[in-house]
Amino acid sequence: MTRCAACHIPLPAGTDLHACAPCLDRLRGMLAEIPQHLPLLALLLAPTAAQRTPGASAPTGRAHSPLPLRLDVVNLLGPGHAVQLPDPHGDQDTTVPIRSLLHGWAAYVASQYPTIHYDAHGTVHITLGTTARSRFGTGPAAWCHWLTAYLPFAAGHDWIGDLYQQIDHAVRLLRSKTDRQPRRVPRSAPCPACDVFGLVSTEGEQLIACEACGHRLTADQYRAHSAAVLPALTRLAVLLRDDRDTTRKAS
Template sequence: MNCPTCRSGLDDADACPACTHRVLGWLAELPLLVPLLEDLMHPTAGPARRGGGGRAHSPAPVDLRVLDLLGPGQPVLIADPHGDQTGGIPLTALLYGWARYIATEHPAVRRDRHGTAHIDRCDSAWSRHGGDVAAWCAWLTGYVPYAMTRPWAPEMYDQLEDAVRRARSLTGTVVRRTPKDAPCPACTAFALVAIDGEWHVECEACGHRLTPDEYDAHRAEVMPALAAIALHHLLPRMSAA
């Protein structure tokens, strides 16, 4: 059985650990990107210039792409037969839309005054922390393991990925890549890196991927010998110095 999102093998797992880890990372990152986006909402004005610039109207005081992300909107894309809409779904609308969808599908258990258990469906989602991006990200985080097992998981995955990509592009956010000590077990290059938000440790030379447990086992196996070789070459030089 393969993951419907990334097509990798699941190995008897109900949900792909790599895709689940990635979605959890996006939900943790989005609230951190919101203040950076809000900083871009301040109107900007450059010095007055003479001469024609080819513009028939005054420039917008803020980047409209930021408004697309932070403004109100619908949780689905509106039909655009003329192709004049360039923005995607706003963050709050997107997150609340998925929270509401999950809430109406996920079984909810309640007990009546006689103690009898009833399994119902909720009409909507509710967050005790409010209704902003951080609140709905926290709400969705608790349901990601369930959501990633559903047939619509690839659609949610794609929409969250697009939202994070848009926010990163506007704020200039670069994903951190941390080099790892051990060489790649496939090509022996010292090119293994851990990428923030990614489940696997990946080789930038050949593309080989390791799970965190696989990398830890590989490192424990090869690093003692490599350290011994390094000491063998360094100690004579240190003694000579």
């Protein structure tokens, strides 16, 4: 049985994919979200007065001038390596900058992409590997667009699990810096898998997910499910309300 390389749920028998539709949908949403954080992150580059002088009662005098930039933000926006470098002494920031992460993955996906050409005698040659190029430039937004376009190809390889985990980690890091959280809307119907009222729609994602058990539904599946269960639940709620009102009047 093949399992989704990202969330590990079993995939349909006979599939060539290594990721389930919900994880691909979420990956698509995260790649669309990353560029929205970058202008906010750029605004955070300059430290606030409080960040420049932590602790108003701190003793005056220091060995060097305070840095004019926030290093945690520079580490995300600046140049760097696409993979974490060894840190044997534990004294380095191992954050992979956003552009390096995205471009590194684009380069890797391109390296796995088969290219086909015919020689002068008409023989077909298939070789692996090409170079990633985006007509939108070389910035993070361009690579997000490029990776989104190649997700169907990436979904056919087990390394899509690593792509998912690393993009997920980067998005969580960006959210923690910019405080921009995707808007979440709780849905009325209970989860069909665990019966808990935990279904939530999240901005940028097509699927509705249960926060209690992780079960996910498409919009069509949710519509059919809510049409099946909500009328009965509404009737039950009205009966309970009437019963409570009657009890209150009697007392």
